Amino acid sequence: MQALIRRLTESYGPSGSEDQIRDVVRGEIRGLADYVTIDPLGNLIAVVKKKAKSGKKIMLAAHLDEVGFVVSHIDAQGFARVQLFGGVNPLACVGSRVRFADGRLGVIGIEARRDDLTKVPAVNELYIDVGATNAADCPLRLGDAAGFWRPMELAGRRLIAKSLDDRIGVAILIETLRSLKQTPHEVAFVFSVQEEVGTRGAGAAAFGLEADVGLAVDVTRAGDTPNGPRMEVRLGGGPAIKVRDARMIADPRVRELLEQRAREAGLATQREVLEGGSTDAAAMQIARGGMPAGAIAVPTRYIHTPSEMVELGDVQACVALLTRFLQRPIEL
Ligand code: CO
Numbered sequence: 001m002q003a004l005i006r007r008l009t010e011s012y013g014p015s016g017s018e019d020q021i022r023d024v025v026r027g028e029i030r031g032l033a034d035y036v037t038i039d040p041l042g043n044l045i046a047v048v049k050k051k052a053k054s055g056k057k058i059m060l061a062a063h064l065d066e067v068g069f070v071v072s073h074i075d076a077q078g079f080a081r082v083q084l085f086g087g088v089n090p091l092a093c094v095g096s097r098v099r100f101a102d103g104r105l106g107v108i109g110i111e112a113r114r115d116d117l118t119k120v121p122a123v124n125e126l127y128i129d130v131g132a133t134n135a136a137d138c139p140l141r142l143g144d145a146a147g148f149w150r151p152m153e154l155a156g157r158r159l160i161a162k163s164l165d166d167r168i169g170v171a172i173l174i175e176t177l178r179s180l181k182q183t184p185h186e187v188a189f190v191f192s193v194q195e196e197v198g199t200r201g202a203g204a205a206a207f208g209l210e211a212d213v214g215l216a217v218d219v220t221r222a223g224d225t226p227n228g229p230r231m232e233v234r235l236g237g238g239p240a241i242k243v244r245d246a247r248m249i250a251d252p253r254v255r256e257l258l259e260q261r262a263r264e265a266g267l268a269t270q271r272e273v274l275e276g277g278s279t280d281a282a283a284m285q286i287a288r289g290g291m292p293a294g295a296i297a298v299p300t301r302y303i304h305t306p307s308e309m310v311e312l313g314d315v316q317a318c319v320a321l322l323t324r325f326l327q328r329p330i331e332l
């Protein structure tokens with residue numbers, strides 16, 4: 001699974017520019033589903049058809065896009081100013097490397113003559129340097145988008161990579177599709193676009209699919225760092241089952257069924273009570289007439305920086321839990 005996670009996290013795909021990562025995922029799932037479509041917004045949807053009359057229609061979602069930058073201005077010296085796609089952590093920007101669609105690298109710099117050098121950088125104080133010497137020489141155009149660039153690295157049982165949010169969810173969906181030998185349900189694996197700019201892809205996909213139950217697989221914050229966020233989630237504690245986040249209250253029946261399936265399989269889980277941020281499940285829950293929805297979250301440190309960190313055991317447990325959930329009856 002590590003090689004898969006490497007291919008996914010090292011792919012390019014800021015919000016709205018998901019073509020490259022979508023092609024990678026399409027290659028990984030070839031031959032595994034009954035059919036695969038790309039909807040008008042760009043969501044990649046792989047469907048495993050229903051095998052039993054009692055089966056439900058399940059929508060799973062993991063987002064293809066990563067947080068990023070879009071060029072909004074190029075100055076006379078050839079430095080690019082940017083706007084953000086998603087909640088990029090400004091403290092993680094200075095000195096970071098970014099990559100554009102054509103593979104071009106850039107370095108993020110910051111105006112050195114700021115009023116207060118101790119302040120958190122504002123986006124308009126940052127710029128991207130691609131090695132140009134003047135505007136005419138700058139290969140960038142307005143609207144070009146970039147994501148962070150960093151290769152995946154291993155630290156013991158933990159992985160460090162850019163865009164584990166949410167390529168780790170994408171990897172979990174792919175591995176689940178691979179290990180799902182039989183299921184009574186119709187399962188739509190949705191690899192969604194534009195999550196980081198407001199769960200746009202999943203909302204449209206949920207409306208179109210009209211599923212009975214929805215589950216997002218995404219990352220959540222971990223509280224196990226020095227003076228970390230006050231939440232119980234920790235790396236190595238197993239899949240985090242969502243209770244609430246900033247935009248949704250998970251359906252308690254979905255949450256309890258996930259916890260029950262985990263207990264049956266002897267898998268440890270944690271409960272996620274998240275104050276800020278959300279997932280595709282928030283959009284799925286209120287699509288059309290509404291649907292029972294929940295989320296499985298991978299405990300993750302340093303979210304929206306170029307060095308996000310997860311533990312492999314948690315990731316494997318997410319695959320085991322999701323596979324079991326889909327193989328068993330779903331009565332809410
Ligand atoms: Co995110």
Ligand code: ZN
Pocket residue numbers: 063165166195218219
């Ligand atoms: Zn995410």
